[in-house]
Amino acid sequence: MEDSHRLSVHRFLGGGLVADTLLWKKPFGGIVLLASATALWLLFELGGYNLLSFISNVLLLLISILFLWGKSASLLNRPLPPIPDLEISDQSVAKAADAMRAWINYALSIAHDVAVGRNLKFFVQVAFVLLVVSFIGNLFNFLTLIYIGVLLSLSVPVLYDKYQDHIDEKLCQTHRVFQTQYRKIEDNLRKRIPLPQQKEKKIQ
Secondary structure (H helix, E strand, C coil), X not given: CCCCXXXXXXXXXXXXXXXXXXXXXXXXXXXXXXXXXXXXXXXHHHCCCCHHHHHHHHHHHHHHHHHHHHHHHHHHCCCCCCCCCCCCCHHHHHHHHHHHHHHHHHHHHHHHXXXXXXXXXXXXXXXXXXXXXXXXXXXXXXXXXXXXXXHHHHHHHHHHHHCHHHHHHHHHHHXXXXXXXXXXXXXXXXXXXXXXXXXXXXXX
């Protein structure tokens, strides 16, 4: 019997097809995703293929097949290609715009807090994240990062679901160590970079 505090990874991932694929409950989907990602990474990285050329060639092949299919269908009295009317609804555009606006506002609020908020703790957190991203970006190119993300998404959730109790315990210990080190760094920064204090106005 599972503990009541145990996190349901399947529910956290949405509980649908994506969750089933990432947790390997439907192995076929995971195998297809892994094989496709590996094939594309090998094609671009080892084969030296260009992403723009690949997309153009795929689209060219696709429209050529559809064009020949449509021409032959009209000549041979066959059914046309089963292509639905592709149209983006106003609702989809509005949802995408709302989601993008929320992310942009969040990023702007972070920039505002760092620039004028004078929150040293928040500044150190943002600077640390940016340094980590910069370091990782220097080690791998964008396509390799996407491939690593696919590999992690197909391995981390299923491993966490299986060994959740042990991982949570180790993460708590690691978090306590980081918190201790972070407090030391923050105290040192406060001593070296004293923040200006607002002077109270004298009341005559």
